[in-house]
Amino acid sequence: MYKREKNIKVLIIWRGPSPYRVDFFNELGKLCDLTVLFERRPDQITDKEKSWFHEDFTHFKGIYLKSITFRNTAFSLEQFKYLRKNAEYDYIVIGMYSTFIQMSSLLYLKLFKIPYLLNSDGGFIKKENKITYYIKRFFISGAKAYLSSSKGTSKYLQYYGANNKIMVYPFTTSFQKDVYKNLTAEDKLKYKKILGIKYNVIILFSGQFIYRKGVDILLKAAKNISKQCGIYIVGGEPTREYLSLCKENNLNNVHFIGFTPPQDLAQYYIASDIYVLPTREDIWGLVINEAMAYGLPIITTDNCLAGLELIKNEENGYIIPVNNTELLAQYANLLIDNKSLRDKIAANNRKKIQLYTLENMAKTHIDFLHNLKD
Template identity: 30%
Template sequence: MLPGRALLGNHNGYWNPAILKRLREREYDAIILGGYNHFTMLAAAWYAHRKRIPFYLMSEVYLRQPRAAWKKLVKAPFLRFLLRQAAGGLPTGTLACEYLEFYGLKRAQMCFVPNVPDIETLRSQAQDLWKSGKMELRKSLGLDAAPMILFVGRLLALKNVHVLIAAFNEIRKAYDLQLVIIGDGPERQRLTNLCKELGCADRVRFAGFVAPQKLVSWYCAADVFVLPSSDETWGVVVLESLACGTPVIVSDMVGSAPDVVNSPEVGSIIPANDVSALTRALELRLKNTSSPERVAKVWEPVAQKMSYQFIAHELVEFLRKSSSVGGQ
């Protein structure tokens, strides 16, 4: 870890003064850049180009994400220039691939490197919990027996948790339900007040921060996981839920959606910011439940492609072929 600081504030324009010195200390077959919004990465790209070392650009951004017009105008020529120098790109998924392609990179120059949790470990832990059943799991978590809707994430405005609460308030008029919101953040008080205003505070539990190793129990206890974000670059929590056998409802602004929701049995993709669409999706999910074993079976092809072993194998083969690394 090199010492450094953000020159532009808000974790942007990060600069590690020792980067060029560190790069000169040994020879590299290839250099992978974790993006292009930090001065350190641009310095590494300049060094790689100067030394004729192939470099690859990782990206999880997609075209539909809201960005200021001036930023798009300034970024376009710069990013096209950078990608012309790059040996290839490493997008997280389909939407990020389209983004890199839009700015000039060819599909043949890309290898998917999705941002994934430890799928195999999560599935193994979940399978042990399935034996207990959702009722027992909910009881152990201090919940009642009613069907449970789950959200996990930072409580930020762009997560659209208020949309979920509004949809929950609508559907609970016809169903006995409970909503669990895991996570903390600047929106918590506003969301708590919203629940009181709607009169559903007694059926919404704000669980706060939950340690990652304990999340499996919450995923397995839920009937459906919801991520209604208006701007979500990827969404690891979606994969965590599916790895635990819990179906999902995600907005069309969740970057991982096209790559992980492979069947209506495992999930639904709805328009962002649409309370009515989310309400309908929740009702449909509650009427057509799937066992965790069934969700796991349908999601198996995705789980295999999202395993560490598969991703590492594909990346190594891609680097060998595209950078002439050979057998190293």
């Protein structure tokens, strides 16, 4: 067990108190003297239920910047009060580079030649005009070092001018205790009964009901997926389009579940047999980590960085092209009909995800900071 290194003082600027980041900050705060400046309070963030956020700042100092929000963008100048005290910190970390507060902080640090680290949860290299490219390059390049969620993220950072001091950390939402070493058929049956699920095999999707997540793609594929399998789509109220697709294709095995807090969502993970994230784009996709921690075979797309980083075809699940409903249905039916394959993948996923814990994520960060300091 690492001891708290009080001689290392870290300042992080972050967007808001998302539960997985607060859990991570608490773990990191056990290993260093950590202060986190949050750009927005939960009541300033409109695309998430307030109950989703996590404000238990036990092992770090969490501070909400005095900010105003306009069209979902936070504006503040208070961050400069802390950045002017840069000599008090060994490391300043900017959480990302896409908000007003992040960009203004980067401008300040660059202007006064103050060393800093830049974090990135992910990114895809896209076709863009030269002006957009050079704006991104300006904000991304110039950090002393970089914190990256994946090999794909590292390539993205280097495309925009990052140096080779890049630490790839095991990005996750799970504590070691949350990685289920073995879930039996009896466990799954128990939770199916608790949730009132009568299917022997079920597919799970959890997330926002927005276009980017590809729920409509799953529903279009569902007409060719065995009707003996239940499809549970958790996260909100179904749109008219979703309901129309279900009606047109007689998808009586599709069930929509509203917003579900993490402790209740865990029951669906345990009860499920297959996890599908048919995303059009996810710069990471933390639900992949969560599903693997429960041993679920994964079907996701080649535009999901978590999938590209963690999933090897047939070993951990399947990667399909975006919008490919035929392959989605094909792989879903393969897994539905083959319990031994599901069991093999479940064991592989639980083994692989052992390294992807919040404890190890914090340890990887502190090791990197020690090496930079040396």
